[in-house]
Amino acid sequence: KYEGEYNVSGLRHGKGKARYCNGDCYEGDYLNGKRHGQGVYTFAQGGVYQGSWKDGKKHGFGKFCYRDGTNYEGHFCEDVRQGWGRYCYNNGDVYEGNWMNQKRHGHGVYVYKCAKLKYEGIWKEGYRTSEG
Known part of the structure; x- marks a missing residue:
């Protein structure tokens, strides 16, 4: 309708x-x-x-x-997360940085809420690299 x-x-x-x-x-x-x-x-x-x-x-x-309670605020390109964005997971973790094809890719910061740790560095296709 x-x-x-x-x-x-x-x-x-x-x-x-x-x-x-x-x-x-x-x-x-x-x-x-x-x-x-x-x-x-x-x-x-x-x-x-x-x-x-x-x-x-x-x-x-x-x-x-x-x-599921997660949320993303940032850029999309043709229905996928692409470019800068901030993703808040339902466990309280937060990733802020670059995305490519729905995956963390490029420079970004991931804050682990429970462990009170932070990783800042380079991501490739959703995974941390050793450059952090």
């Missing part, structure tokens, strides 16, 4: 709100039938993304609160 603006071609365009058959909901900007601009996507199973969209995908800066 969709409530909102359309363009002359009959595509969702401008401000609108969509409810999908799986219970998910999106409210925000559309361009030529796709989520594009600023918007909020709420997942029926839990979780909310609020931020930038491009061509129907998370793109640019946004915040994703996952249903």
Whole structure:
């Protein structure tokens, strides 16, 4: 179900709100039938993304609160964490730094809450390197 603006071609365009058959909901900007601009996507199973969209995908800066209590605030590129971001894990650990293809990659800082330790250094494809 969709409530909102359309363009002359009959595509969702401008401000609108969509409810999908799986219970998910999106409210925000559309361009030529796709989520594009600023918007909020709420997942029926839990979780909310609020931020930038491009061509129907998370793109640019946004915040994703996952249903397990973790959250990410930072940059996305075509639906994946890419560039700078801060990820807060549900155990209290925090990683802040660079991401590539959903993985910690490049310079970053990981704070282990329980152990009260911090690793600052280079990450590669989600793993710490010896350069820290």
